Amino acid sequence: MTPEAIALFSQFGFPGLLIGYLIWRETTQAKTAAELELVRSEENKLRSEADKALATSLVGLTITIQNFAERIK
Template sequence: MSIVGQLAASFGAPGLLVGFMIWAKQVDRADRRTEVGDRLDHDKARLEADKSMASSLAALTAVIQQLGR
C-alpha cells in the first residue's frame, strides 16, 4: 500500500493534509539547498574573477609606475 493510502486509511482527510504539508516542506528545503549551492558556486566564481582583476590591476599599476621613471 502506498504512503498516501496508508495516510488516508489511518488518519483520513486530516492525515492527507498533514502528509501534503510535510511533503511540501521537504520539497521547499530541497529547493532552498539547491539555491544555496548555486549561490555558493556563483560566489566562488566571482571571488576568482575578483582575484584575477586585482592581480591585473596590480600589474598595470607597476607598469604605469615604471613608465614615469
C-alpha cells in the first residue's frame, strides 16, 4: 500500500480508502480520455490533410485524362 492509502485507511477506515480509490480512478480515467482525444484529434487532422492531397491528385488526374481524350478526338 502507498503512504497515501495508509493515511486514508488510518484516518477514515475502509470507506475513506474506497472513496480515495474512486477519486484516483476517475482522475486517471479523465487524464487517459484527454490523451486519447488528443491522439484522435491529431489522427483526424492527418487524415484530413491526406484526403485533401488525394482529392488534389484526383483532380489533376481527371484533367490530364480529359486533355488526353480531347487530343485523341
